[in-house]
Amino acid sequence: MESQAEITFLGTGTSIGVPVIGCDCAVCTSDDPKNKRLRSSIHVATPEVSLVVDTGPDFRQQCLREGIRHLDAALFTHAHSDHIMGFDDLRRFTVRNDEQLEIYANAECLDRLHAAFHYIFNGENRYHGYLKIVPHPIHGPFAVGDLTITPLPVTHGKVETMGFLFARGETRLFAYIPDAKVVSEEAKALLHGIDLLLLDGLQPEPHWTHLSIDEAVALAGELAAGCTWLTHFSCRVDYKTIAPTLPDNVFLAWDGLRLQC
Amino acid sequence: MESQAEITFLGTGTSIGVPVIGCDCAVCTSDDPKNKRLRSSIHVATPEVSLVVDTGPDFRQQCLREGIRHLDAALFTHAHSDHIMGFDDLRRFTVRNDEQLEIYANAECLDRLHAAFHYIFNGENRYHGYLKIVPHPIHGPFAVGDLTITPLPVTHGKVETMGFLFARGETRLFAYIPDAKVVSEEAKALLHGIDLLLLDGLQPEPHWTHLSIDEAVALAGELAAGCTWLTHFSCRVDYKTIAPTLPDNVFLAWDGLRLQC
Numbered sequence: 001m002e003s004q005a006e007i008t009f010l011g012t013g014t015s016i017g018v019p020v021i022g023c024d025c026a027v028c029t030s031d032d033p034k035n036k037r038l039r040s041s042i043h044v045a046t047p048e049v050s051l052v053v054d055t056g057p058d059f060r061q062q063c064l065r066e067g068i069r070h071l072d073a074a075l076f077t078h079a080h081s082d083h084i085m086g087f088d089d090l091r092r093f094t095v096r097n098d099e100q101l102e103i104y105a106n107a108e109c110l111d112r113l114h115a116a117f118h119y120i121f122n123g124e125n126r127y128h129g130y131l132k133i134v135p136h137p138i139h140g141p142f143a144v145g146d147l148t149i150t151p152l153p154v155t156h157g158k159v160e161t162m163g164f165l166f167a168r169g170e171t172r173l174f175a176y177i178p179d180a181k182v183v184s185e186e187a188k189a190l191l192h193g194i195d196l197l198l199l200d201g202l203q204p205e206p207h208w209t210h211l212s213i214d215e216a217v218a219l220a221g222e223l224a225a226g227c228t229w230l231t232h233f234s235c236r237v238d239y240k241t242i243a244p245t246l247p248d249n250v251f252l253a254w255d256g257l258r259l260q261c
Numbered sequence: 262m263e264s265q266a267e268i269t270f271l272g273t274g275t276s277i278g279v280p281v282i283g284c285d286c287a288v289c290t291s292d293d294p295k296n297k298r299l300r301s302s303i304h305v306a307t308p309e310v311s312l313v314v315d316t317g318p319d320f321r322q323q324c325l326r327e328g329i330r331h332l333d334a335a336l337f338t339h340a341h342s343d344h345i346m347g348f349d350d351l352r353r354f355t356v357r358n359d360e361q362l363e364i365y366a367n368a369e370c371l372d373r374l375h376a377a378f379h380y381i382f383n384g385e386n387r388y389h390g391y392l393k394i395v396p397h398p399i400h401g402p403f404a405v406g407d408l409t410i411t412p413l414p415v416t417h418g419k420v421e422t423m424g425f426l427f428a429r430g431e432t433r434l435f436a437y438i439p440d441a442k443v444v445s446e447e448a449k450a451l452l453h454g455i456d457l458l459l460l461d462g463l464q465p466e467p468h469w470t471h472l473s474i475d476e477a478v479a480l481a482g483e484l485a486a487g488c489t490w491l492t493h494f495s496c497r498v499d500y501k502t503i504a505p506t507l508p509d510n511v512f513l514a515w516d517g518l519r520l521q522c
Contacts, residue, residue: 017321021353022330057318057347060278069283081349081378086318088342092282116377117342 003260004168005046005147007176007198010062012231012253013037014202014210015082017058020235027235034239034254039082040178040232042198043068046168049145051075053164053176059086065256073144076105077179078161079112087117091131100132102144106151107137108160138162147173152187154180157209165190173261174198178232181209183219191223196261198253201230203237213242217250229253264521265429266307266408268437268459271323273492273514274298275463275471276343278319281496288496295500295515300343301439301493303459304329307429310406312336314425314437320347326517334405337366338440339422340373348378352392361393363405367412368398369421399423408434413448415441418470426451434522435459439493442470444480452484457522459514462491464498474503478511490514 011017018037019028027035039056043066051073052059062068071093077083094101105113113135114121120131136142141150152163156179163177174196177183183191191197197220202210211219213230220228230246231253243252272278279298280289288296300317304327312334313320323329332354338344355362366374374396375382381392397403402411413424417440424438435457438444444452452458458481463471472480474491481489491507492514504513 016350016353019325021321021324021350022356057321057350060282060318061322063282064280085346085349085377088346089277089282089318092277095283115379116346118376 004171005044005166005173005261007174007259007261008043008045008066009229009231009253009255009257010041010043010052010066011038011056011058012233012255012257013039014232014234015039015080018233018235018237023235025235027238030238032239034252035235035237036255037233038062038255041083042176044147044166046146049073049147051144051147053077054083054178055086055090056082057085060089063089063092071101073102073104075149075164076103076109076113077163077176078106078156078159079109080159080179083179084109084113084116087113088120088131090133091129094132095129097128100134103133103135104138104142104144104149105135106160106162110135110137150190152177152190153184154187155182155184156180163187165194174259179209180211181207188223191225193224193226195226196259197223197225197228199228199230200232201237201252202232203234204242205236213237213246217247220250221247225249227251229257229259265432266305266427266434266522268435268520268522269304269306269327270490270492270514270516270518271302271304271313271327272299272317272319273494273516273518274300275493275495276300276341279494279496279498284496286496288499291499293500295513296496296498297516298494299323299516302344303437305408305427307407310334310408312405312408314338315344315439316347316351317343318346321350324350324353332362334363334365336405336410336425337364337370337374338424338437339367339417339420340370341420341440344440345370345374345377348374349381349392351394352390355393356390358389361395364394364396365399365403365405365410366396367421367423371396371398411451413438413451414445415448416443416445417441424448426455435520440470441472442468449484452486454485454487456487457520458484458486458489460489460491461493462498462513463493464495465503466497474498474507478508481511482508486510488512490518490520 462477
């Protein structure tokens with residue numbers, strides 16, 4: 001079967017990235033490029049569609065690194081700063097006068113985007129060069145080109161958060177859940193037996209708003225996922241130390257990694 | 262006379278940086294490191310004080326590049342996204358429980374910061390790792406350690422904007438005005454004859470919210486500034502082409518440039 005989608009990890013880091021400002025730990029001072037992590041985000045490309053999930057402060061840098069020149073949509077998992085503060089840099093994807101970017105987020109996240117970027121949402125700046133959007137509150141599955149995207153409710157601190165299940169026709173392609181402590185039973189039912197799962201695995205130690213690596217590995221097993229790539233890492237994750245300890249079908253992602261599915 | 266302050270240009274780019282996403286112009290595809298521009302910001306260090314002016318989305322990256330590990334204050338020129346959206350990354354400068362960062366901005370900018378980063382301003386997140394701030398609305402000159410800083414009213418589109426004049430004791434050190442179309446008569450009086458001026462010089466062509474290079478050169482002459490470094494450049498500024506055309510006391514800044522004064 002030929003590839004139906006290409007996923008690029010734009011960033012695999014937690015809210016403050018790796019290296020962390022002012023941190024002298026072995027990972028933050030490491031030369032290993034797999035220990036350099038911008039804020040978590042993915043790009044998804046199919047034969048018909050190019051979209052991004054989340055636009056943290058590193059979004060411009062990530063687009064330049066990966067040569068992203070066209071987007072049909074931007075999806076948001078939740079309203080934390082490390083996932084939304086690069087929103088204005090989407091402006092480069094609506095430079096032609098007739099272009100508008102489709103924005104998909106839950107109501108709370110749209111409200112936060114509106115509060116932070118009021119000049120984009122109030123429709124006053126319509127001239128060349130400004131970001132022009134069509135906001136879509138997410139209430140259930142939605143289509144972007146040839147993709148059907150189903151929101152996956154998860155628990156992640158106090159902010160309403162979701163992952164996304166991507167399908168093309170009847171085929172489940174993969175799911176992306178970068179920020180979660182608990183994945184809902186509703187989401188688990190949708191994910192059971194999925195071939196490819198991209199999942200929060202913050203660090204070896206437990207954390208109150210994120211899955212630890214052990215918790216993520218256990219969840220991947222419970223879901224009988226074919227292959228799981230962990231993401232959203234803190235500087236407690238040294239690639240070379242942790243990667244060899246994982247089960248055969250669980251891996252650590254890194255910035256710039258591309259997967260076909 | 263020994264140096265009283267060191268200025269580092271954290272970024273010298275306009276709102277979308279250089280290279281620009283999706284742009285194939287000669288500057289955006291140039292290998293010259295002086296044509297690579299993060300969003301405009303400076304760091305200022307004196308024997309007593311370390312502060313930053315503006316925290317755009319590149320702020321984390323800029324701190325890592327320049328090894329900034331301590332800040333006493335963050336000043337804001339205005340509320341545009343390219344100057345404020347890295348605000349959350351200041352959290353690494355208040356990691357100790359007793360630390361708070363002094364924030365100086367005009368009322369409009371504080372309101373925008375509050376709207377975008379409500380969880381920092383509402384005082385609910387006081388635990389380790391979150392940004393703890395003391396906001397100061399700017400109404401006139403203020404002191405940060407051994408520096409006296411005077412706001413310089415300027416016109417820059419629709420948003421209330423200022424530059425800053427930095428002095429130590431009776432000595433004017435330098436002024437920084439990254440975003441201006443018109444510098445007020447009040448500001449001109451404060452700046453006349455200043456030794457070192459860091460000034461908006463967006464591009465060769467006129468622009469309705471920024472000084473062009475010719476306009477900036479003319480203003481530097483009118484102010485009888487000793488030495489002027491232009492900043493906040495678009496991709497219409499090729500360093501090697503434009504730099505040689507400037508008067509002997511006017512220069513193009515670049516990311517990472519350090520000046521002593």
